[in-house]
Amino acid sequence: MSSPSPVLHRVRIAENRDEPRLVPELAGLTGQPESEIEGLLLRAGQRLTDLLGHEQLPLRISSAGSVRIEGVAGLLRLSPQLELEIVPKFLDGTDADWRQDFFRAALLSKTGKLLPREHLRADFATRGDLTTLVGRTLAFLYWENHRRPLREYRSHIVHDYAVVGDLDPMGIVLPEADGFRQEQLVFDHVNSWNEVISSAASALLPEVQDGETLRQLLRVRQALAPQREVRSAQHRRLPNRYYHWQALYDLSVEVLNGFGMGYDERHLRAPGYVMVMWSTWQHLCELAMRIGLAPLEVHASPTFPLGMRNGKALMVTPDVAVGPRNAPTVLVDAKYRTRLKRRASVGNSDIYESLAFLRATGAEQMILLYPRPASEGAPLKPGDTRVFQTITVGGERIDALLVECRGIGAAQGFETFSRNLVSGIESAQSPSSSSHLPGS
Numbered sequence: 033m034s035s036p037s038p039v040l041h042r043v044r045i046a047e048n049r050d051e052p053r054l055v056p057e058l059a060g061l062t063g064q065p066e067s068e069i070e071g072l073l074l075r076a077g078q079r080l081t082d083l084l085g086h087e088q089l090p091l092r093i094s095s096a097g098s099v100r101i102e103g104v105a106g107l108l109r110l111s112p113q114l115e116l117e118i119v120p121k122f123l124d125g126t127d128a129d130w131r132q133d134f135f136r137a138a139l140l141s142k143t144g145k146l147l148p149r150e151h152l153r154a155d156f157a158t159r160g161d162l163t164t165l166v167g168r169t170l171a172f173l174y175w176e177n178h179r180r181p182l183r184e185y186r187s188h189i190v191h192d193y194a195v196v197g198d199l200d201p202m203g204i205v206l207p208e209a210d211g212f213r214q215e216q217l218v219f220d221h222v223n224s225w226n227e228v229i230s231s232a233a234s235a236l237l238p239e240v241q242d243g244e245t246l247r248q249l250l251r252v253r254q255a256l257a258p259q260r261e262v263r264s265a266q267h268r269r270l271p272n273r274y275y276h277w278q279a280l281y282d283l284s285v286e287v288l289n290g291f292g293m294g295y296d297e298r299h300l301r302a303p304g305y306v307m308v309m310w311s312t313w314q315h316l317c318e319l320a321m322r323i324g325l326a327p328l329e330v331h332a333s334p335t336f337p338l339g340m341r342n343g344k345a346l347m348v349t350p351d352v353a354v355g356p357r358n359a360p361t362v363l364v365d366a367k368y369r370t371r372l373k374r375r376a377s378v379g380n381s382d383i384y385e386s387l388a389f390l391r392a393t394g395a396e397q398m399i400l401l402y403p404r405p406a407s408e409g410a411p412l413k414p415g416d417t418r419v420f421q422t423i424t425v426g427g428e429r430i431d432a433l434l435v436e437c438r439g440i441g442a443a444q445g446f447e448t449f450s451r452n453l454v455s456g457i458e459s460a461q462s463p464s465s466s467s468h469l470p471g472s
Contacts, residue, residue, distance in 0.1 A: 044117040044125050047105045047309065048369075055097035062113050066097065072110040073099060080104060084308055103368070105134070106306035107163075120309055122403035122437040124411075132441030135165050138307055139283065140446065141315035163239040166287060170232060171248035173280035178255065182270075182277050184223035187215055222259065225270065225281060230259040232284035264288050310368040314351055316437075317366040317401050320415070321352055323447070324454030330354055336392040350389045350398075363389055364399045364457065367432075376402070378421050378432045386430045397429045399457050404434040414439040415449035417456025431460045 041061045045051045055073070059066045070093055077091035084090075084104075092100045101108075105120040119125035123133055191210035207213075233249045233256075240246045265285045270278050290306075318332045334357060335347045355361035365386065370376040378400060386398040402420075404412070416436045423430040433456060440449045 054099040124406040136441035141312040167245040227259040230256040232287040314366040320450040324450040338392040400432040411438040412436040415452030
C-alpha cells in the first residue's frame with residue numbers, strides 16, 4: 033500500500049522585505065523543527081547562488097527567525113512539502129492579478145519578445161497558482177496552432193513485404209516474418225521540437241491542481257504521442273515555416289529548465305519560477321522602448337569608449353541608447369534598487385555611472401528608470417511615470433523616474449506600458465537639452 037503524498041504548503045512573501053518570524057511559521061505548518069526549516073532555506077539559497085552566479089546568498093535569516101530574500105522573485109521549492117511564493121516588490125501580493133503580471137514579465141524577459149497575441153486571459157490568474165497559469169498558457173498556445181502541425185522528416189525502420197523504402201541487403205536474402213527490413217523517410221510529428229513541448233506538459237502535470245488545466249495538458253501530451261521524454265532543453269530558432277510555434281517552444285524550454293530554478297529530490301521534478309529581478313526589469317524596459325519608439329533606432333547595451341586603462345580602451349555600457357549608434361540622442365538606464373530612507377533616492381554609484389555614460393557619449397541628459405514599488409499606493413496605468421529626483425552636475429542632468437508596472441499582464445497591458453513609458457521619458461527630457469527623441 034503506497035503512502036499518501038505529503039501535503040504541499042505554499043507561503044507568500046514579498047521580495048526585499050523582512051518577513052518577521054517566518055521560520056517559526058513554516059515550522060508550525062510542516063511540523064518540522066526550526067533548525068530543519070533554516071537548513072531548507074539555506075540550501076535553497078545556495079542553489080540559487082550557484083545557479084544564478086551570485087557571490088552572496090540572496091537570502092538572509094535573522095536570529096529571531098525573520099527571512100529576507102533580495103533581488104529574486106517567483107516560486108521557490110524548499111521541499112516536497114513547502115514552497116515560497118516570492119512576490120516582486122513592484123507587485124501587490126494581495127492583488128488577484130499579480131500572478132498574471134508576474135508571468136507576463138517572465139515571458140517577456142526570458143523569451144525576449146511578445147507573444148503573438150494576448151495569450152494570457154484574466155481568468156487564468158484567478159483559477160490557481162503560477163503552475164496553473166503556465167499550464168493554461170501552454171495548452172492555449174498548442175491548441176491555437178495544432179491545425180498547422182510541427183512536423184519534420186526522419187528515418188524510420190519498418191518491416192513490410194511492400195517495398196517502399198531502402199532495403200537491407202541481408203533482409204532480401206533472409207526476410208523476417210513480418211516482411212523485408214527497410215528504412216523509410218517519413219514526414220511526421222515525432223521530432224525533437226514536439227518532444228520538448230510534450231515533456232513540458234508532463235513536467236507540469238504533477239503540480240497542476242486545477243482540473244480543467246490538468247485535462248488540457250493531458251490532451252496535449254496525448255495529441256503529441258509518442259514522444260521521447262527529455263528533462264532539459266536549449267532555446268532554438270524554429271524554421272520560418274513554423275514561426276507560429278516559436279512562443280510555445282520557448283515557453284516549453286523555460287518550463288523544462290525550471291524558469292531559472294529546478295528542484296529534483298528522489299526523482300521528484302517540479303518546475304520553479306525564479307527570476308533575477310534587476311535583469312528582468314532591464315529586459316522589460318529595453319523591449320518597451322523598442323516597441324514604443326519604433327521605427328527609431330534603439331540599441332540595447334551599446335558600448336562607448338570613456339578613456340584608457342593601461343593602454344587599452346575603457347568602455348562603458350548603458351542599457352539603452354536611442355538614435356545613431358555613434359551619436360545617440362537619448363540615454364536610458366534601468367535601475368532596480370533605490371537608496372531608501374524616508375524617500376526614494378538615487379544611490380551615489382548610479383550617479384557616478386550615469387555621469388560616465390554622459391561623458392562617453394557627449395549627451396547632456398540621462399534617464400534612470402526604477403519600478404514603482406507597490407507600497408507607493410494604488411496602481412496607476414501601466415507605464416505611468418513620475419520624476420522623483422533630478423541631479424545636475426555642471427551642464428549634465430540625470431532624471432530618475434518611478435514607473436508603474438502593475439497591469440502589464442492584462443489585455444494590451446504591455447502595449448500600454450510601452451506607450452506610457454516612452455511618453456514619460458519624453459516629458460522628462462529637459463527643454464534645453466539637445467538629447468531629444470527624434471520627432472518629439
